[in-house]
Amino acid sequence: MADEFARIAAYFAPLAGPEGRGLADDAAVLIPPPGRELVLTVDQMLEGIHFLPGDSPDLIARKLLRRNLSDLAAMGAAPLGYLLTTALPPATPESWLESFARGLARDQEIFGIKLFGGDSSSSLAQISLTATLIGHTARGAALSRAGARPGDGIWVTGTIGDAALGLAARLGKLADPTGYLTTRSMLPDPRINLPLAGIATAAIDISDGLLQDLSHLCKAANLGATLHAATIPTSPAAAALGPDYLESRLTGGDDYELLLAVPAANERALRTARGTLPLTKIGAFHPGEAVTVLDEAGQPMTFTKQGWQHF
């Protein structure tokens, strides 16, 4: 592998925005957009924890950015750029870095972001990666996990549970003939274009699983919630697997869909704001503590686990 400085020049300097100063200084310099608040988040992806050895470097790079972009989306923030750390075993081939940088470049284009800076190192055995994303919102407009009120509807973007099924497919535990579930697991769609300020009272992105992330919104607002299983949006690929996978879908992580609390009075504004983005109401918040899922007969369902942290 080429030395650290040659690698930075070859693969990362071309990705840098002016804030990154050609990656030639000790730090990046950002002139904050006037009158805006900055929104900052960091997530890591570790080989063997967040991705499998042998996964495509291109897709690892894009998922690293997208997991962080999803956190910005949950705050109602628009992305500006990012800082990156890479720690790679010395035997990592140049082709790995080429593919990784290509993935970053592609998503930089899609999401309108630039590389601001970073740090690269060797590692003893596994690859470890982090991205720090910087976004911005209007003053006071950043969403929070707290803020849901009794009676607020529970809404989700997209379809739920595809990523967990996709991971199971990648591990050989179920069939994914179209590859749709696998793609959903490896290349999530951060919902960054949904203008939620003044519409949602609370928001979170579904990274730990629908039930666990819903319980975060409930705890933050000191409320309970009831979901109707039949209304939880299901992709055709997930539906084809039949009803046995419902628990996996509700407790599986990595969906990166948004979970929102929306008062009835704001539903019209939500429908206007969403554009073409699929949005589904799946339940409501109410006084109490429990998160309950009702089956089609209106009976509470029981699950053996609630959340998921990693594989």
Added chain:
Amino acid sequence: MADEFARIAAYFAPLAGPEGRGLADDAAVLIPPPGRELVLTVDQMLEGIHFLPGDSPDLIARKLLRRNLSDLAAMGAAPLGYLLTTALPPATPESWLESFARGLARDQEIFGIKLFGGDSSSSLAQISLTATLIGHTARGAALSRAGARPGDGIWVTGTIGDAALGLAARLGKLADPTGYLTTRSMLPDPRINLPLAGIATAAIDISDGLLQDLSHLCKAANLGATLHAATIPTSPAAAALGPDYLESRLTGGDDYELLLAVPAANERALRTARGTLPLTKIGAFHPGEAVTVLDEAGQPMTFTKQGWQHF
């Protein structure tokens, strides 16, 4: 080890500033100081690469912050706060996290910074850590590695090479009877209080070794440089080891002293700005490419290696 949410509540939420929103949201929210530019940097510390298994978690935490604070210092920026990632093997004891959080708290107090957010994960084998530091400067005042001019003096803060000798002592390769060199290796002093805007034409922190970091300043300005070995500041503990260690000191990393280019006309302002901080002129920039070190007889010295990336 307690679960991720319990660990965050116990160890990290008490470190958070208001920007961190109790570490309960998907991202941090920062109102930029009016009229200022933000300066952003990230560095990682990996077990077996940047620290040794068994090193004190308190000192690992503080060095993680200080390496990043040193990058802000090299830009002339004042620190505001940081984002943190931790990846810990499942067997990591609670006492490790307690000590790590204590170290963060201590340096937060010393440097006036707060935790803004982060991400925690399990890891397969080694501990890996990153910190993203956010600082600020006046508009247009951030320093750069480029900008040195022929005739500018080369200045350094503190003493040079102690950290490399301290690492050698920790590895049993030399004696450090007072422990001074070991402390310099494990707990660097980021020089964040030196007002350099309008005084230095270029700056870098010495993380890769004096000669390598000087060559970065030279390349960025398309200049050469000559140093006088006898003027390079030496701690009493390093001096006690004798002259054989000069090469280790000039090529060893981890000093986190500042290396500055300062025109003669600004030397008076530099002496005023430094307060009680030791500052030494060790050479000058000139046209050319080479970095030359002259011995006391004025003869060029030769070294077997120039730089150092990690151990």
